[in-house]
Amino acid sequence: MSEGGTRGLELRGVTVRHGSVPALSRVSATFPAGEISCVLGENGSGKSTLVALLSGLRRHDEGELLVDGTAVRFRSPRAARAAGIATVWEDLAVAPLLSVWRNFFLGAEPTRGVWPLRRLDLDSARATTARAMARVGVPGLDPDQPASRLQAGERQSLAVARALHFGASALVVDEPTAAVTVARQTLFGQAILAARAQGLTVVVVTNNPRYAHLIGDRFLLLAGGQVAGNLTREDVDADGLTALMAGGDQLGVLTDALTELHPELGER
Amino acid sequence: MSVDRLSSSVAPHRAGPRGVDGRRVLRRALTRPSLPALVGLVLVLAFFAIQAPEMLTSGGLAGVLDVAATLGIGGVAVALLLVAGQFDLSVGVLAMSSAAMTALLIGHAGWGTWPALLASLVCALLVGVVNGVLVVNTGLPSFLVTLATLLVLQGTTLAGVRAVAGSGRVDGLDDAPGWSSAATLFGSTAHLGDGRFRVSLLWWLGVTAVATWVLWRTKFGNAVFASGGARTAARELGVPVRRTTVALFCLSATAGWLIGALALVRLGGVQVSSAGLATGIDFIVVAVLGGCLLAGGYGSALGASIGALLYAVARQGITLAGWDPPWFQALLGVLLVVALVANGVVGHRLKGVPRS
Numbered sequence: 001m002s003e004g005g006t007r008g009l010e011l012r013g014v015t016v017r018h019g020s021v022p023a024l025s026r027v028s029a030t031f032p033a034g035e036i037s038c039v040l041g042e043n044g045s046g047k048s049t050l051v052a053l054l055s056g057l058r059r060h061d062e063g064e065l066l067v068d069g070t071a072v073r074f075r076s077p078r079a080a081r082a083a084g085i086a087t088v089w090e091d092l093a094v095a096p097l098l099s100v101w102r103n104f105f106l107g108a109e110p111t112r113g114v115w116p117l118r119r120l121d122l123d124s125a126r127a128t129t130a131r132a133m134a135r136v137g138v139p140g141l142d143p144d145q146p147a148s149r150l151q152a153g154e155r156q157s158l159a160v161a162r163a164l165h166f167g168a169s170a171l172v173v174d175e176p177t178a179a180v181t182v183a184r185q186t187l188f189g190q191a192i193l194a195a196r197a198q199g200l201t202v203v204v205v206t207n208n209p210r211y212a213h214l215i216g217d218r219f220l221l222l223a224g225g226q227v228a229g230n231l232t233r234e235d236v237d238a239d240g241l242t243a244l245m246a247g248g249d250q251l252g253v254l255t256d257a258l259t260e261l262h263p264e265l266g267e268r
Numbered sequence: 269m270s271v272d273r274l275s276s277s278v279a280p281h282r283a284g285p286r287g288v289d290g291r292r293v294l295r296r297a298l299t300r301p302s303l304p305a306l307v308g309l310v311l312v313l314a315f316f317a318i319q320a321p322e323m324l325t326s327g328g329l330a331g332v333l334d335v336a337a338t339l340g341i342g343g344v345a346v347a348l349l350l351v352a353g354q355f356d357l358s359v360g361v362l363a364m365s366s367a368a369m370t371a372l373l374i375g376h377a378g379w380g381t382w383p384a385l386l387a388s389l390v391c392a393l394l395v396g397v398v399n400g401v402l403v404v405n406t407g408l409p410s411f412l413v414t415l416a417t418l419l420v421l422q423g424t425t426l427a428g429v430r431a432v433a434g435s436g437r438v439d440g441l442d443d444a445p446g447w448s449s450a451a452t453l454f455g456s457t458a459h460l461g462d463g464r465f466r467v468s469l470l471w472w473l474g475v476t477a478v479a480t481w482v483l484w485r486t487k488f489g490n491a492v493f494a495s496g497g498a499r500t501a502a503r504e505l506g507v508p509v510r511r512t513t514v515a516l517f518c519l520s521a522t523a524g525w526l527i528g529a530l531a532l533v534r535l536g537g538v539q540v541s542s543a544g545l546a547t548g549i550d551f552i553v554v555a556v557l558g559g560c561l562l563a564g565g566y567g568s569a570l571g572a573s574i575g576a577l578l579y580a581v582a583r584q585g586i587t588l589a590g591w592d593p594p595w596f597q598a599l600l601g602v603l604l605v606v607a608l609v610a611n612g613v614v615g616h617r618l619k620g621v622p623r624s
Contacts, residue, residue: 102493107505
């Protein structure tokens with residue numbers, strides 16, 4: 001792999017410490033452009049730290065973080081966004097009482113006029129929002145409705161639409177750990193695939209291996225802040241991924257024990 | 269005012285069938301933060317128009333508007349802070365302190381009027397910065413931080429004025445250089461019928477108009493809403509939440525200074541008192557009457573101004589109707605509860621959507 005030429009994100013021996021405890025310890029991985037990379041791991045495996053690092057909320061203590069081959073060190077979320085990395089947070093980054101278009105442009109509002117009369121460009125903001133939402137599979141949305149009225153999954157779609165619109169080159173998705181409805185998962189999956197189709201680097205952080213295998217092209221497994229596996233779609237099937245993710249043997253034991261007690265589980 | 273709604277000016281885009289449109293307009297009207305205040309104002313106004321008809325004469329109106337102006341200036345500033353999810357109790361005391369400081373600088377240090385006003389403005393801004401920085405850096409509730417500021421300011425002012433001036437009163441300032449121009453700017457009056465309308469009215473309208481525009485039409489306004497509505501999300505998206513918060517505390521401090529300057533010029537002096545907490549709470553009451561949610565993220569400057577008007581009508585109405593003044597507190601309490609419930613319902617309607 002040539003230096004400086006790779007499109008996408010790359011980690012080289014990255015260590016992030018919470019105090020003296022390493023949350024990520026010498027992690028190396030590549031997230032190429034135009035592919036969906038899934039980061040899998042238990043709670044506490046360092047997934048959230050990875051998201052925080054990529055989105056600029058945390059800085060690495062050792063190693064290198066490369067964006068399109070250039071080493072970077074984000075001082076703030078704003079810096080990460082300026083470098084083209086957009087993050088879709090698990091906790092839904094919307095202000096519920098603000099309208100959809102205000103949420104869409106939050107922090108990067110289009111303005112016209114000169115200071116002190118510089119003001120929001122309302123018409124273009126509304127039109128752009130509706131167009132961008134249609135692009136990720138939510139057509140006919142009223143950009144003036146409060147974001148709290150958005151349907152299941154549409155909020156994440158909003159965040160993805162925002163990333164696409166602002167010319168992000170990478171999309172970091174922090175998947176909800178709580179159970180989600182199929183409708184929502186479908187809508188969101190649609191938005192993620194739209195992002196891949198546009199050639200973005202997509203990093204999906206999830207703890208659902210079946211979902212990951214469904215949409216992902218490559219899989220990074222984390223355990224205890226270290227890389228436990230780095231696989232592509234060719235290497236592994238959904239069951240293998242499930243087994244690997246749950247620490248293999250433990251889940252195997254659990255599965256055997258449960259199937260013994262409830263034979264119907266084995267048929268799934 | 270067409271800019272005062274949550275999801276602004278949609279009417280031109282909706283030339284659909286009338287029936288659907290009507291429902292939609294109603295739904296949108298219900299999402300306007302100032303609506304409950306407007307309804308309350310109409311009701312209270314109608315009530316006191318019957319109980320005390322002289323309130324609707326030009327003299328009575330001048331009295332109402334005079335009370336509303338001062339409250340409105342502070343209320344609008346506090347409303348912006350509430351929208352951003354913060355409190356400021358210290359506005360009322362800051363008004364007294366900055367007026368006292370100006371008065372001492374003019375009367376005892378021999379400063380000109382304008383340098384003294386400017387110096388007290390700088391000090392007021394400093395108080396705002398201290399409030400803001402303490403709140404954003406410590407993460408302490410702004411209610412308590414500004415309560416502390418209030419106590420410090422009130423104590424310092426009372427003790428300071430007594431030590432320097434010998435009593436709680438400073439006056440005889442009107443022969444200072446620059447006083448006449450300050451009096452024009454802060455103390456002009458206009459007679460209309462038998463009512464004396466003060467220039468503070470224009471300041472109030474100006475503050476309301478500018479605040480409304482800033483809130484709905486600028487990046488800063490969007491940052492204010494986002495700071496209160498979804499602080500973490502806003503920060504993650506790169507909205508300067510901390511800077512916005514500090515700026516808002518400076519804004520409310522400036523409002524306090526303006527109120528102080530208006531009172532100082534009107535009275536030609538200052539009388540310090542220890543009624544600080546009550547005045548600080550008045551502004552918050554006004555903002556809440558105007559539809560601000562205490563949780564932040566929702567509210568309007570226009571609403572706060574209507575709230576101030578509502579407050580003023582109730583207070584003057586009770587005086588003019590010849591009731592015992594303590595009834596005003598009782599009425600205010602009732603209005604406040606009604607406003608809180610109404611705001612809660614609106615907030616719930618807006619937020620009450622399942623998350624997934």
